[in-house]
Amino acid sequence: MAEEDTYTLYTRGIELLENGDFAAATVPLGKVASREPGKSSVREALGRALFRSRRFSEAATEFEAVVEQYPTNDFAQFCLGRALDLSGRTDDARRHLAIAANLRPDREDYRIYRQRLRAS
Numbered sequence: 290m291a292e293e294d295t296y297t298l299y300t301r302g303i304e305l306l307e308n309g310d311f312a313a314a315t316v317p318l319g320k321v322a323s324r325e326p327g328k329s330s331v332r333e334a335l336g337r338a339l340f341r342s343r344r345f346s347e348a349a350t351e352f353e354a355v356v357e358q359y360p361t362n363d364f365a366q367f368c369l370g371r372a373l374d375l376s377g378r379t380d381d382a383r384r385h386l387a388i389a390a391n392l393r394p395d396r397e398d399y400r401i402y403r404q405r406l407r408a409s
Contacts, residue, residue, distance in 0.1 A: 332351045
């Protein structure tokens with residue numbers, strides 16, 4: 290059996306993600322991420338699939354890779370903060386949620402999560 294090309298795997302993973310089949314999406318997106326570790330769009334999509342599959346520590350790893358490459362990516366900062374918090378790393382989460390909220394002060398959801406962690 291021929292190995293699937295990266296684009297086909299990526300599009301299948303995105304389709305599964307968009308259709309709410311998060312656990313299944315991690316399989317093709319994980320393959321693409323291993324082939325293309327420097328592609329932030331792939332790492333972000335995989336992070337989203339892992340997060341929605343409640344695999345928070347693994348999701349945090351993917352979002353950390355995006356943030357390392359693009360520290361001003363507010364969505365990745367926010368997702369990293371949420372994944373860290375749900376992994377029990379609340380102190381680390383505070384920093385990333387604050388960065389996300391400062392990058393996009395218009396995002397009420399970012400502010401709400403930042404405030405929740407400040408209060409805890």
